[in-house]
Amino acid sequence: MTTIALPTRSHVIADAVTMLNRNLLHVIRYPGLSLFTILGPVVVLLLTVFVFGGTLGAGLPGVDPAGGRDAYLAYVMPGILMITIAGTAAGAAITVAMDMTEGITARFRTMAISRASVLAGHVLGNTIQAIIAVALVLGVGLLIGFRPTASPIDWLAALGVLALISFAVSWIGVAMGMQAKTVETASNLPLILTILPLLGSGFVPTASMPGGLQWFAEYQPFTPFIESVRGLLLGTDLGSSVLFAVGWAVLLTIAGYVWSMVLYERRSVR
Structure with a gap:
């Protein structure tokens, strides 16, 4: 009777680290996608603050119109950070789709590698990229006048929240990459994640929105993400x-993991 050895926990972790190293090397060799992930939010930040910030900031509750631009920079910065994280999902989706279309994932299936670790490597690598991108975009914000009032504990809590959000969004991005039939489709699917901060409290208070949109804005995931970072x-x-x-x-992490694994197993039996 033939037995199949199941991977132990230590093997799964070791495989995930190997896949993580592979994905980080991929980022180093192809930096263009990561650069676009950073430059996009920076352009949006500069545009909204220096073109629209004076007017939009003056309309915020309790803000002196003379200081509208500075007030709007403080208000919009958490939303820009969420756009940065959401944008990294496209990178994860594209990388996964490339592996799928080029046959690399099929090769991994024939090897003694934990299936979960193959996807986990993408997720961990993308989470690290997201945190680096957030740090760089936040640095630009500080250069143009963003002045947080957080204590060291608040900074640690904000970092934890941002890392958790990045991890969750990365799983959704990986699942979208698995779902996509082509690399081009994989680059388009995550756009919905980038739009959600715009339809939340990232750029204007939800109270200023019409009824149906206000309800959606208040209960979709990116509004509590933004408000948590803003508060901290x-x-x-x-x-x-x-x-x-x-x-x-x-x-979102559970949904992305289950979605990814179902697609991975489905394609494995073909």
């Missing part, structure tokens, strides 16, 4: 934002 960095009222942010991140 700027001292605004957190309320239950962090609780909802963590809940949404966990839910």
Whole structure:
């Protein structure tokens, strides 16, 4: 009777680290996609602050019109960070789709490698890229006048929230890459994630939106993501934002993992 040895936990971790190293090397060899992920949010940040910021900032509750641009920079920065994280999902989707279309994933299936680790390598690599991108975009924000009031503990909490969101979004990006039939399709699917911060509290308060859109903006995942980061960095009222942010991140992680593994197993039996 033939037995099949299941991978142990240590083997799964070792395989995931190997796949992570592979993905990080891929980033180094092809930096263009990562550069675009950073430059896009930076352009949006500069455009909204220096072109529209004076007017939009003056309309924020309790803001002196004379300081509208600075106030809007503080308000919009968390939304820009969410766009940065959402943008990295496209990179994950494209990388996965390339592996699928070029037959690399099929080759991995024939090797003694944990299937979960193949996808986990993409997720961990993309999460690291997202954190680096967030740090660079945040650095640009600081250069143009963003001044957070966070304590060291608040900074650590904000970093934890950003890392958790990046991890969750990376799983969704990997799943979208598995779902896509071509690399071109994989680059388009994650656009919905980039739009969600715009349809939340990233650029204007949700109270200023019409009824149906306001309801959607308040209950979609990126609004508690944004409000959590805004509250931790700027001292605004957190309320239950962090609780909802963590809940949404966990839910998206589970959904992305299950979606990815179902597609991986389905293609493995073909």
